[in-house]
Amino acid sequence: MSEAAHGASDADRGQGGRGAEGRGWRLFRGDGVPHTVSMPPAPPWRRFKQAGASAPQLPYLIAPQHADVVNAALHLRRPLLVTGPAGTGKSSLAKAVAHELRLGRLLRWSVNSRSSVQDALYQYDAIGRLRETTLSRDRGEGDPGIGRFVRLGPLGTSLVPGSAPRTLLVDEMDKGDVDLPNDLLTVFEEGVFDIPELARLPDGTGPVEVLTADHQGTALVDRGMVHCTEFPVVIITSNGERDFPPAFLRRCIRLDLPVPDEARLRAIVSAHLGDQVLLEVDDLLQAFLRRRAPGELATDQLLNAVFLRAGGVDLDADGLLDAVLHQLTGAG
Template identity: 35%
Template sequence: MSGFDRFSGSEMYIADDGLLSSVNAAVALERPLLVRGEPGTGKTMLAHAVAKALGKPLMTWHVKSTTQAKEGAYTYDVVQRLNDSRFPDEADRDVSDIRAYIKMGVLGRAFQAEEQVVLLIDEIDKADIEFPNDLLRELDEMAFYVPEIDETVSAKFRPITIITSNAEKELPTAFLRRCVFHYIEFPDRERLNKIVDAHLPELPSSLVEAAILRFYGLRKIEALRKKPSTSELLDWLVVLARSGASPEEIANRMPFLGTLIKNEKDLDTIAARKKQGLGLA
């Protein structure tokens, strides 16, 4: 096993063996890595950690509901050109040069980079259902065609591509087949302790332990619509530490619950359970 950069986690990013194996398989096979998992399990963080660990620049494409696949490649600013052609005195570029009006998107810049970059396509499921299909060729060949200038932009160095998805929409099979797939599981207690330790090393362990116990108790409640995630736990711990809450207080009262539970109905559910004297842990 040699000839490619290997990722082994980082100080701030605690990954399990399965995730490391998937990342390295994706890097070695030059295929995009599709990462899925509950919100707050560190899907986006992974790309940052990989980029940092391998010492490569990170380029991020945040996908929104209105994002079109083509925007990632390039945009041709026709309106600006039209405007410049009518008012040439105000134009800051050469109207007769179409290239001046072609602006590369994130994909385009990643392909043109003079070194290998880590390309993060974040929350791909936010876009239209057909969006991933429109990216098939781009991700397969790491190239796209610009008809306006009759040129093909192809990657000088195939980017290490990491794609995240919250599974809001089913992704098309053709797309899935081209990816290395990894599902980030919710961390078990041991790994969660490590994660907390990596981010907040100065917290007293009695506080962390009490909070984590409570946290897993909350996650066990089936009726919750949105279970609290790792990132919310970290926020909660910071608030708890700043307020000087004692471990006993955390165990009995669960202060600052709003940091963990953000859904009104879920707060009601928990209040009702408290009233009924149902244990939470």
């Protein structure tokens, strides 16, 4: 194995003590000389699904009183509106609910300024259908089925009837258009939507098989109508950048996640990296708490720092700790 892979050269050990023996710290040297390295194991929260394997599920810690709010939303079949500062685990909560209740793969709708309810329900590729129809007729073949050109979005897929509800994460709703919450009212209240392109098919046309937001998934849509039998578990996150209309809030159960205190931070570190690392992180934890007061910090930034420390990296050298625990607000 190369010296870079071991990261134990004299130069490494002499520059801030970050070349921990056998840990491969200095993978990139910045000297322009190509060299072969062995990538070290990634942090648990940066490990992704491998072919043929399920995605890793990290532990999620939540206070009993906050779990009770989640349960209230589940019993009432209402969307859960989760607010709180960055790094409090709003998005991770949806993954935890889907995993713990065995509700299948999480459906995710990441909202931005261009997001619309229409796209989240379904998309119809009229141009693609026209092109394929023309090609099929030129070959003397029958017209392709319309279902190949209809794909349900994450919201539409969550409303497909099934034996158990699906879990839908509507991430960062406050980044969407101001009318987006109101546009969702009918869908959330009725649990139904129609696809006009399918509703206009001739009488007697049977259910149409359409694509879904699931990987290679399909669903049958009868007479252009999708109507859920179990309202999905909908978890909506917001960073509090703007208020939502009262009509929308009335249909939601609200959960405000606070920033974790010192005891909960220790529990989070232990759950992700093991009890043994707690013996070496008091200074990092105190540094995190001090820096969190004047500016926002996310819990995963603390986990990043602890992971590097556990790998033998000297975070006090050359401003590395400042790079890892950088403020999320007020940056120039």
